[in-house]
Amino acid sequence: MTTKEEPPSRALATQLRAKIQRGDYAPGEKLPSERTLAAEYGIARNTAAEAVRLLAEEGLVTRQHGKGNFVRGEQALIRLGSDRYSPKYRESGLSPFLLECEKQGKVGRFEVLSVEKIRSPEWVADELGVENGSNVLERENVFWASDDPVYRVTTYVPWGIAKGSGLLRDEIPHKYGIHGIFEDKGYVMARIRESVKTRMPTPEEAEHLQLPSGVPVLEVVHTSLTAEQTAYEVTRFVMRGDMSGLLYNMPVE
């Protein structure tokens, strides 16, 4: 007996989970239909569906309306490394994100959703060390790996820095991108500060990132600092958890 006295839906979930982990159902494979499972186990269809839902919440199974329930295959993670701002990527013209996508046979690209002047939310003001509610530039982007949206990214820059610069345009008019513009204005990245947490997506995020149930997001808040410890840019990444990860490599100080 796997466990003692599990109710039918959980018992079925336990059996299916074991079969998945044992490889009886391979990644990508379709599970028996809920009606079939119900008949085989002598339970109501609702109860079989409940078992499948439990597995979906664990991230083991994806449910597809009209098609069936499928074993979720492990996705290769697109790892954003702590060296992603390193000058070494400059000349190649390739960003770490694009490199990672390529490594996996995908096509990376990003899309500008909006560029606006807004009043800073409190957490942005805190990170930037400016007054709460002061003007900041907000740029919103989506990063795609082939047809999957993987990151939802929002960048904030103090208005005093952004004003009159190429940052206001949709297409960044600089060979080295957004950070090229900062450097031209004298803001050279010396340190970065990043906070990481995880949570379930809001319904809105789930829609934007096309997330099935059972997939959390990583929320990363990145701050760029000059050698004088001046914060000149904050970026918030919302990353789909099943396709992304982080990699840090740093000295102990």
Place this chain on the structure above:
Amino acid sequence: MTTKEEPPSRALATQLRAKIQRGDYAPGEKLPSERTLAAEYGIARNTAAEAVRLLAEEGLVTRQHGKGNFVRGEQALIRLGSDRYSPKYRESGLSPFLLECEKQGKVGRFEVLSVEKIRSPEWVADELGVENGSNVLERENVFWASDDPVYRVTTYVPWGIAKGSGLLRDEIPHKYGIHGIFEDKGYVMARIRESVKTRMPTPEEAEHLQLPSGVPVLEVVHTSLTAEQTAYEVTRFVMRGDMSGLLYNMPVE
């Protein structure tokens, strides 16, 4: 109309979500009972329960058998910083984990679950740069913040390093803990490498960490390196997402 043509369970979920976010139901507050909701909205109890379940999956609500459904309050995060291995914590005798707990009025402690000699799993061998299946020491711990288990931690050390050392004992016989022992043997931490990802907990992890549904975990794999880039220790953290986060602060190289 919030959306068009939502089915009853989702419609109720949408309404409750709005009330929660608006503060009509405060954090910690009890929602109306499922039977009450069902009566008020003219739907079956199952349907009302389904709405609540949706909110639980999003992490907004915690369901408590026999008591009721409650709005989940934001937990203060225990942030493990990248400086947690910094020598500056040495003399104080306080670890960053304990400091964070204290800051929140909690009592931090940890418990040793097991200390064993095993054959290295593949990922451990890869991180340590040793042969797959070679002997390693495995130490398993749980970290508590007052009565909540927050991290499940497993450390691996090449057997050649661990053999005959204090690492084999349950209680580490060194004033500076496990890393004190490494240093005495000539392994001084010069760099760290950490990979971070998120996922839903396995049922086992959910039980160990006492996780309600709608709470993902952070999985961090930490590797300690000497100045010569020799990896001498790997640790895997499984952290409950609603109570923990990470904080990195590092130079751009």
Place this chain on the structure above:
DNA sequence: TAGTGGTCTAGACCACTGG
């Protein structure tokens, strides 16, 4: 059109919590 999941109903009984 047939097959699959999405969802609902109405009623039932069990299991847990708290007085």
Place this chain on the structure above:
DNA sequence: CAGTGGTCTAGACCACTAT
């Protein structure tokens, strides 16, 4: 004990996918 969630049943109809 009463109140609450946990779960099940049996049947129904809808919505989506594929042929």
